[in-house]
Amino acid sequence: xxxxxxxxxxxxxxxxxxxxxxxxxxxxxxxxxxxxxxxxxxxxxxxxxxxxxxxxxxxxxxxxxxxxxxxxxxxxxxxxxxxxxxxxxxxxxxxxxxxxxxxxxxxxxxxxxxxxxxxxxxxxxxxxxxxxxxxxxxxxxxxxxxxxxxxxxxxxxxxxxxxxxxxxxxxxxxxxxxxxxxxxxxxxxxxxxxxxxxxxxxxxxxxxxxxxxxxxxxxxxxxxxxxxxxxxxxxxxxxxxxxxxxxxxxxxxxxxxxxxxxxxxxxxxxxxxxxxxxxxxxxxxxxxxxxxxxxxxxxxxxxxxxxxxxxxxxxxxxxxxxxxxxxxxxxxxxxxxxxxxxxxxxxxxxxxxxxxxxxxxxxxxxxxxxxxxxxxxxxxxxxxxxxxxxxxxxxxxxxxxxxxxxxxxxxxxxxxxxx
Ligand SMILES: NC(=O)c1ccc[n+]([C@@H]2O[C@H](COP(=O)([O-])OP(=O)(O)OC[C@H]3O[C@@H](n4cnc5c(N)ncnc54)[C@H](O)[C@@H]3O)[C@@H](O)[C@H]2O)c1
Numbered sequence: 001x002x003x004x005x006x007x008x009x010x011x012x013x014x015x016x017x018x019x020x021x022x023x024x025x026x027x028x029x030x031x032x033x034x035x036x037x038x039x040x041x042x043x044x045x046x047x048x049x050x051x052x053x054x055x056x057x058x059x060x061x062x063x064x065x066x067x068x069x070x071x072x073x074x075x076x077x078x079x080x081x082x083x084x085x086x087x088x089x090x091x092x093x094x095x096x097x098x099x100x101x102x103x104x105x106x107x108x109x110x111x112x113x114x115x116x117x118x119x120x121x122x123x124x125x126x127x128x129x130x131x132x133x134x135x136x137x138x139x140x141x142x143x144x145x146x147x148x149x150x151x152x153x154x155x156x157x158x159x160x161x162x163x164x165x166x167x168x169x170x171x172x173x174x175x176x177x178x179x180x181x182x183x184x185x186x187x188x189x190x191x192x193x194x195x196x197x198x199x200x201x202x203x204x205x206x207x208x209x210x211x212x213x214x215x216x217x218x219x220x221x222x223x224x225x226x227x228x229x230x231x232x233x234x235x236x237x238x239x240x241x242x243x244x245x246x247x248x249x250x251x252x253x254x255x256x257x258x259x260x261x262x263x264x265x266x267x268x269x270x271x272x273x274x275x276x277x278x279x280x281x282x283x284x285x286x287x288x289x290x291x292x293x294x295x296x297x298x299x300x301x302x303x304x305x306x307x308x309x310x311x312x313x314x315x316x317x318x319x320x321x322x323x324x325x326x327x328x329x330x331x332x333x334x335x336x337x338x339x340x341x342x343x344x345x346x347x348x349x350x351x352x353x354x355x356x357x358x359x360x361x362x363x364x365x366x367x368x369x370x371x372x373x374x375x376x377x378x379x380x381x382x383x384x385x386x387x388x389x390x391x392x393x394x395x396x397x398x399x400x401x402x403x404x405x406x407x408x409x410x411x412x413x414x415x416x417x418x419x
Pocket of ligand 1: 081082083084085109110111112115142143144145146148168169170171172175176177178179180181182195212213214215216217220223224322323324
């Protein structure tokens with residue numbers, strides 16, 4: 001569907017799931033068995049390795065993850081997203097208590113404005129009150145915001161505790177819970193700087209119970225699909241060239257949240273993310289194939305989502321744009337930049353149609369303050385040495401990092417997503 005009009009630079013050998021240190025284990029057997037049997041993706045990095053378990057009902061057996069991955073733990077402190085139905089959380093924590101572990105709990109109602117050092121500090125104080133020591137566990141139950149804050153508590157309290165991530169949004173399952181990026185936003189006079197404070201701290205296990213997705217609003221569920229599309233735009237170089245076509249072929253099952261389709265969607269996306277992280281755990285790579293590629297669409301997204309007054313037409317005019325929605329806009333902007341720079345052609349319209357079909361925005365209001373957007377991009381942590389870095393698609397399933405393309409392609413890309 002997409003055509004590439006420029007030759008790609010010489011690139012590293014395509015990474016396959018097995019050779020990149022990532023394995024996907026699947027059960028054999030009937031389709032029904034396949035839908036309900038948990039799957040597992042192993043994440044292997046230079047510093048550690050751990051499993052991402054994916055399946056229905058896993059939250060009820062979270063005590064097994066604690067015993068397996070933190071065998072010396074005596075205490076578990078759960079940092080819980082207030083949006084997750086209480087009965088699910090109560091059951092999970094009861095199971096841990098029944099396994100003779102002491103359990104404490106605190107709650108966060110997540111927004112980007114809450115994802116700041118004050119909240120991190122409050123949560124650190126709760127961990128101290130719970131008398132956690134370094135063998136104990138911080139359990140994150142929630143979406144990406146709670147996972148990022150709880151992960152940072154786990155990274156920083158006593159210089160690092162065991163963290164178990166239980167992502168409960170699609171976005172957190174396919175992206176935020178995997179790879180060890182933790183942190184909070186920095187409040188500045190001109191607004192929030194996204195994820196400006198943080199640490200790399202890998203979890204000891206990730207438990208993705210796909211049944212928790214049932215209580216998401218359609219809008220929150222769909223926001224996660226933007227990160228899945230992002231993965232499909234680079235997955236050709238990381239062992240899954242068919243991810244995009246599989247997602248397109250199964251969009252009805254995905255939107256209907258059929259268990260088998262969800263398990264496949266989450267495990268394939270986690271495998272792509274894990275394959276990227278395996279090559280460049282701490283985003284140090286100056287080469288073409290590192291973790292920076294996961295920032296596709298994000299230089300735009302982080303600037304857009306922290307800009308006051310940006311609105312998308314997703315049913316609720318007054319509610320702020322979600323991270324996944326900003327990523328959707330960022331993907332269109334990155335595709336536009338790629339075409340403008342002559343790297344690809346015929347890419348934008350199919351991408352916009354795909355995003356629109358999945359209920360994601362391709363345009364928004366509130367981007368008129370271009371100076372403020374450019375300033376946010378310069379301050380974004382993806383900028384390096386005063387230059388702004390973008391990731392742009394170069395062919396289907398493949399992307400590259402470019403530095404300082406100049407103001408004109410940036411402005412044109414912003415025009416492409418402006419109402
Ligand atoms: N660490 C990383 O590598 C990484 C990667 C991608 C995104 N992120 C971060 O993730 C955040 C976005 O995460 P998100 O999209 O999950 O948004 P979010 O954390 O804001 O959650 C969205 C909403 O869903 C609610 N919710 C969560 N689970 C629920 C459930 N099971 N049922 C009903 N409601 C539920 C929450 O209360 C919230 O209102 C951003 O801050 C972004 O920067 C981090």
